[in-house]
Amino acid sequence: MRILWSGSLSVFLLCVSSLPVLAQDAASASPQAAGAPSAAASGAARSLDAVSSPPPASFNDVMDRVIEKEHLFIAQMRHMRPMVETYLQDLKTDSSGNSETVKDQYFLGRLDMSDAPEDTSFVGQPGFGHRMLNHLTGLYAMHFLPLGFAQMVVLDTDFQKKYYDFTFVRREFLGDLRCLVIDVQPKPNAPPGRFLGRIWVEDQDYNVVRFNGTYYPHPKTSYYLHFDSWRLNMRPGAWLPAYIYSEESDLKTNLGRALHFRAQTRLWGYDLKALNRNSEFTEILVDSPASVKDQSEATADPSPVVAARMWERQAEDNALERLEKIGLLAPSGEVDKILLTVVNNLLVTNNIDLQSDVRCRVLLTSPLESFTIGHTIVISRGLVDVLPDEASLAMILAHELSHIVLGHTFDTKLAFNDRLFFPDEDSFQRFDFKRRPADEDAADAKAIELLKNSPYKDKLGNAGLFLKALQQNAPDLPNLIRPHLGNSLAGGKSLRMSALLASAPDLDPKRSDQIAALPLGGRIRLDPWSDQVEMAKAKPVALASAREKMPFEIAPFFPYLTRLSSPASDKVALTAPNPK
Ligand SMILES: [Zn+2]
Numbered sequence: 418m419r420i421l422w423s424g425s426l427s428v429f430l431l432c433v434s435s436l437p438v439l440a441q442d443a444a445s446a447s448p449q450a451a452g453a454p455s456a457a458a459s460g461a462a463r464s465l466d467a468v469s470s471p472p473p474a475s476f477n478d479v480m481d482r483v484i485e486k487e488h489l490f491i492a493q494m495r496h497m498r499p500m501v502e503t504y505l506q507d508l509k510t511d512s513s514g515n516s517e518t519v520k521d522q523y524f525l526g527r528l529d530m531s532d533a534p535e536d537t538s539f540v541g542q543p544g545f546g547h548r549m550l551n552h553l554t555g556l557y558a559m560h561f562l563p564l565g566f567a568q569m570v571v572l573d574t575d576f577q578k579k580y581y582d583f584t585f586v587r588r589e590f591l592g593d594l595r596c597l598v599i600d601v602q603p604k605p606n607a608p609p610g611r612f613l614g615r616i617w618v619e620d621q622d623y624n625v626v627r628f629n630g631t632y633y634p635h636p637k638t639s640y641y642l643h644f645d646s647w648r649l650n651m652r653p654g655a656w657l658p659a660y661i662y663s664e665e666s667d668l669k670t671n672l673g674r675a676l677h678f679r680a681q682t683r684l685w686g687y688d689l690k691a692l693n694r695n696s697e698f699t700e701i702l703v704d705s706p707a708s709v710k711d712q713s714e715a716t717a718d719p720s721p722v723v724a725a726r727m728w729e730r731q732a733e734d735n736a737l738e739r740l741e742k743i744g745l746l747a748p749s750g751e752v753d754k755i756l757l758t759v760v761n762n763l764l765v766t767n768n769i770d771l772q773s774d775v776r777c778r779v780l781l782t783s784p785l786e787s788f789t790i791g792h793t794i795v796i797s798r799g800l801v802d803v804l805p806d807e808a809s810l811a812m813i814l815a816h817e818l819s820h821i822v823l824g825h826t827f828d829t830k831l832a833f834n835d836r837l838f839f840p841d842e843d844s845f846q847r848f849d850f851k852r853r854p855a856d857e858d859a860a861d862a863k864a865i866e867l868l869k870n871s872p873y874k875d876k877l878g879n880a881g882l883f884l885k886a887l888q889q890n891a892p893d894l895p896n897l898i899r900p901h902l903g904n905s906l907a908g909g910k911s912l913r914m915s916a917l918l919a920s921a922p923d924l925d926p927k928r929s930d931q932i933a934a935l936p937l938g939g940r941i942r943l944d945p946w947s948d949q950v951e952m953a954k955a956k957p958v959a960l961a962s963a964r965e966k967m968p969f970e971i972a973p974f975f976p977y978l979t980r981l982s983s984p985a986s987d988k989v990a991l992t993a994p995n996p997k
């Protein structure tokens with residue numbers, strides 16, 4: 418069974434605007450409409466609404482609905498191939514009882530729950546967590562990434578009433594949603610590897626929106642991790658996995674050591690048009706001639722200089738387009754404009770007039786990196802998250818802007834389209850935006866010059882403080898610091914923009930008012946369906962102690978859950994075309 422899969426409209430998940438949803442339904446009402454899903458697909462989504470009435474009479478009926486919805490969820494997920502990123506920090510408790518990060522691990526891939534025997538990992542193979550988690554993965558008939566974390570998107574692949582005891586606990590709100598809280602325990606005779614813990618079920622359509630616990634009982638030779646798994650309402654009738662937090666503080670393993678770690682798993686890139694070739698083809702057919710026409714106003718052939726610029730731009734656009742299609746780059750949006758404002762502050766105060774527009778884009782991954790593709794500055798979500806203030810952001814952007822101002826060369830091989838024909842998982846090998854060390858040094862020097870003339874000149878101590886924290890933490894966080902596409906911020910003995918260290922105060926981890934770097938996940942909100950990013954609206958919180966500073970650290974997820982505003986079939990009639 419497929420769920421609605423029309424990529425032509427992006428929906429801001431939590432902006433609760435009903436318009437895109439209505440438009441979507443109107444489109445699917447007409448079989449010829451652009452990117453319309455198959456009749457079976459829209460039928461599947463509709464039937465979800467039908468199921469929700471009449472209200473269940475008993476708790477037993479509720480559980481029937483929940484189980485039915487969970488089976489539908491599994492069916493939906495078999496057609497989804499979202500990106501999955503897991504970032505894990507190994508912890509050690511020091512003599513005073515505080516946890517500190519001693520090592521980290523990173524995995525990026527695409528979740529494939531179809532039956533196709535195919536692994537798609539973007540970073541290295543299979544390695545990560547494989548040895549300790551392969552039993553876990555093997556227990557399930559589904560196809561998973563070579564790590565156990567992606568599995569935590571599923572409560573139970575064979576969720577059956579006969580395997581479980583269910584206990585109603587209470588009603589509770591998660592964000593806007595009123596939920597039934599239910600404890601779930603496998604019956605003594607149930608087959609192994611069942612879910613043990615608590616589920617939150619939204620009380621309108623009875624979808625599981627959160628589950629928290631582990632799998633049980635543990636097999637003799639391996640063990641299960643604890644997890645807190647969250648789903649978001651991404652399409653009408655579809656609640657899909659977005660966040661999983663996992664943590665163990667003292668799990669004894671048969672490898673002879675206790676596990677102590679925190680891990681965040683994020684899923685996104687659900688709506689990748691590239692994965693649905695049929696709908697893509699439909700869109701090509703219905704493209705209006707106007708949108709295909711070249712936008713440029715030039716009426717004559719360009720001069721050689723202009724042609725060279727156009728060629729570079731073509732390579733740049735090809736790279737950006739491909740990265741976006743894979744699900745590694747956010748579509749252009751609000752965050753880009755914020756970044757561009759900082760870039761413009763640097764340009765204007767330095768009287769620099771570049772002959773071509775500078776653009777900014779957000780890489781959707783956690784590792785801290787920034788680089789340029791032609792005249793486009795790319796900065797990773799993780800890096801935006803951990804930067805403590807605008808001056809630090811200006812420091813990162815000034816370095817990249819300097820590559821552009823200094824006219825550092827950009828390999829235009831990507832202007833030939835055949836070079837873009839490669840499997841997605843090869844992206845990190847095929848795309849390489851690394852600079853030569855000499856260019857890096859030159860960009861650092863130029864960036865200092867730009868910053869000294871800028872509105873940020875009096876706040877560079879903070880930027881230097883961030884660099885100090887980065888330098889100090891880098892040995893324990895190799896996977897967070899390791900870039901995939903650009904140059905390292907702090908590789909070996911080198912540190913980007915190290916000239917700013919001198920102006921920074923001493924790093925004092927015990928002072929709760931000195932914020933050198935932020936935790937991961939605090940600034941950027943990612944819509945897992947459309948890949949759009951926006952700045953998080955969380956209010957600043959006063960820290961109770963220095964422990965809460967959590968520089969570069971991982972925290973649990975508590976997304977504010979909302980329902981997509983009513984896609985209800987009754988509204989379709991209002992927007993459907995007039996039958997004349
Ligand atoms: Zn650089």
